[in-house]
Amino acid sequence: MTDQLYHERIVALAKARTGDGRLTAPERTAQRDNPLCGDRISLDLTLDAAGRIAALGHKVRGCLLCQASASVLSAVAVGRDADGVAALRADAEAALAGQGGGAYEAFAPVAAHKSRHECVLLPLQALTDAIVSRQ
Amino acid sequence: MSFDHSGLRAQFPILNAGPGPLHYLDNGASAQTPQAVLDAVLAYETTARANAHRGVHRLAEAATDAYEGARAEVARFLNTPVDEIVFAGGCTAAINLVAHSFGATLKPGDRVLVSELEHHSNIVPWQMLRDRAGIELDALPVTEDGRIDLGALPRLLTERTKLVALAHVSNVTGAALDVPEVAAAARAVGARVLLDGAQRAPHGPLDLPALGVDFYVFSGHKAYGPNGIGVLWARAELLEAMPPFLGGGSMIGRVTLARTTWAPPPRRFEAGTPPIGPAVGLGAACHWMASLDWSAVASHEMSLVQRLLDGLGEVPGARIFGPAGLQRRYPVVSFLLDGVHPHDVAQTLDGFGVAVRAGHHCAQPLMERFDLDGTTRASLAPYNDASDIDALLKGVAHAVRTLR
Missing domain, CATH: 3.90.1150.10 (Aspartate Aminotransferase, domain 1)
Known part of the structure; x- marks a missing residue:
């Protein structure tokens, strides 16, 4: 069961650390903590003239699932506006409900581990905070 | 052996x-919970379930006996007088009780000393007291091997320190506190000592009066007992001087619409219907631990x-x-x-x-x-x-x- 959770693709996503590193001149910044486990993500964005994500960087202090989730998000977030981010979050929630999941399909085995759902959602919560904030 | x-x-x-x-x-x-504890709780729930300290019927008498019998078991486990045992909802609830009731006797500028390795339950209630009552909060540092650094006591323990509140055993590192050193240093400046015994009580009976401390708290569920029950022990003169934390039934002497007088300890600190079944389970857990x-x-x-x-x-x-x-x-x-x-x-x-x-x-x-x-x-x-x-x-x- 644990090996299903930490399957090859999810481990590879975490190790890739896509998007790792803070932006030097972010227009939007958000930080999210998971008070239960202490995981933390700091996430920076720049936006284009239409309000779409132009660049994204993050720093994760968290588990493998949180790292993998941040990598997925970093790979597909550029070009999305707030609605696009909401759609991405819907994909993650679908994966955690065992119902597909689009870009988050690799997280399907996490569906059986409710205590780890927040690990996957934390980067998306930070991204949502950043894109909807007025800074 | x-x-x-x-x-x-x-x-x-x-x-x-x-x-x-x-x-x-x-x-x-x-x-986890041994069969003896499960049996004791089931026996209470199936043969003696009623409210304690209220009714005169047979089950009410049995419930009161079961509840007070549990208090006596806890007192034996801690080697204390029975009237110095207060049942609380858990370790966190017990520390909050002290922070409110003993805390009410503190003045702005008084200090409470904790450490950097405390569980949040032995930090946050004191921060809340600080914000409520204007006390100051200090923290002993921690050594590289995860012990409270008592070398900092001379610097941080002053005549303004009224309470030293520390973990008897760290819930992270397992390090045991040098209690005699802390108790002696606190006594020298007139400060009281509270020990968070959540990680110590599950490892055998204690002799609290001999430890030289003033308050001791622990949780039932970490000590092979049920959830929803914990213990505060305090020296009788301290309990006697402390105002109640929660108000309600049981904790009163007499109530009029104009004013209320308080019951003596420990009932002064046990407002409302107590968690009788969990207390009975904790009493059985203390009895079980004492048998090892x-x-x-x-x-x-x-x-x-x-x-x-x-x-x-x-x-x-x-x-x-x-x-x-x-x-x-x-x-x-x-x-x-x-x-x-x-x-x-x-x-x-x-x-x-x-x-x-x-x-x-x-x-x-x-x-x-x-x-x-x-x-x-x-x-x-x-x-x-x-x-x-x-x-x-x-x-x-x-x-x-x-x-x-």
């Missing part, structure tokens, strides 16, 4: 309930700690966070694996039937002090054996192989 380990283990139904083997090493979060040969149990537990320390010592990139040896420690062991997050270690161990805790252990200031994301923690009880440690080590090796 030895004791009937297999006989003791057989007293815990959940350990053999399946599916698969259970290597339960999360006792520091919540210990703790010298033999401690030898057994410490041999398992040594096995764990030795095994982790052979894992590349593994590091113990806490005392490296067996001196002045209890069987709580935190460790780190380079390149593998504690939550992923714990999740992997679950696949091997091993239950541990991972994360900040409600000790975020300690994690911040050492710049840690968290630790993986194995916390032992008398029913653990070598197979539990070996299963953990097997799981750790797997985590290193697959996740690093």
Whole structure:
């Protein structure tokens, strides 16, 4: 069961650390903590003239699932506006409900581990905070 | 020395309930419950369930006897007068009670001294008191091997310090406090001492008056008892001088619409219908603990700690966070694996039937002090054996192989 959770693709996503590193001149910044486990993500964005994500960087202090989730998000977030981010979050929630999941399909085995759902959602919560904030 | 380990283990139904083997090493979060405790709670609920200290009917008398009998068992376990035992909802509730009731006797500018390794339950109530009452809060630092640094006492313990509130045993590192040194230093400046005994009480009877402290708290569910019950012990003169925390039934002398007088302790601090069933269970747990040969149990537990320390010592990139040896420690062991997050270690161990805790252990200031994301923690009880440690080590090796 644990090996299903930490399957090859999810481990590879975490190790890739896509998007790792803070932006030097972010227009939007958000930080999210998971008070239960202490995981933390700091996430920076720049936006284009239409309000779409132009660049994204993050720093994760968290588990493998949180790292993998941040990598997925970093790979597909550029070009999305707030609605696009909401759609991405819907994909993650679908994966955690065992119902597909689009870009988050690799997280399907996490569906059986409710205590780890927040690990996957934390980067998306930070991204949502950043894109909807007025800074 | 030895004791009937297999006989003791057989007293815990959940350990053999399946599916698969259970290597339960999360006792520091919540210990398991022996049949004797389950039987006591069931007997109360099926033969004596009523409200305590209220009715005159047969069941009401039986409920009162059961509740007060539990208080007497706890007092025997702690070697204290029975009227100095206050039942609370848990360890957190007990500390909050002291923070409100003893805290009400403090003045702006008075100081409370905690440490950097305290559980949040022994930090946050004092921060709330600080913000409410204008007291000051100080914190003793922690040594590199996870002990409270008592070398800082002369600097931080002053004549303005009214209370020193420390963990008897760290819930993260397992380090045991040098209580006589703290008690003597506190006494020299007229400060009271509160010990958070959540991680110490599950390891055998105590002699609280001889410890030289003033308040002691522990949780039922970590001491083989039910959830929803905990204990505050305080010296009689302190309880007598403290105003109540919660108001309601039972804690009163007389109520008029103009004013209310308080019941004497311990009832002054037990407003409303008490958790009678959980108290009965905790009384049975104290009775059960008192029946064990703790010298033999401690030898057994410490041999398992040594096995764990030795095994982790052979894992590349593994590091113990806490005392490296067996001196002045209890069987709580935190460790780190380079390149593998504690939550992923714990999740992997679950696949091997091993239950541990991972994360900040409600000790975020300690994690911040050492710049840690968290630790993986194995916390032992008398029913653990070598197979539990070996299963953990097997799981750790797997985590290193697959996740690093």
